[in-house]
Amino acid sequence: MPPEQSSPAPGMSPERSSGHAPTVLISSAGRRVELLRAFRDTLDGLGTGGRVLAVDCSWYSSAFHEADEAFLVPRCTGCWRSAPSTTST
Secondary structure: OOOOOOOOOOOOOOOOOOOOOOEEEEOOOOOOHHHHHHHHHHHHHHOOOOEEEEEEOOOOOHHHHHOOEEEEOOOOOOOOOOOOOOOOO
């Protein structure tokens, strides 16, 4: 007899429910401690395990220290400038 399979979470298709522990990434974590805790509580409630990761450009970010794992990233300044127009008028 094959092992019994659990049904996927509501709103999740069977092919996306692979049994792997989800990982949540919070970018620009800053002071988003409550958001981080909400994700962690939800993952704990689902019983699937999982980790909550945070990235920020500052070691002093509150959420940086609450995350399961945290990563320092360089500050992004001016990276969203639009590309120069390639059409001539």
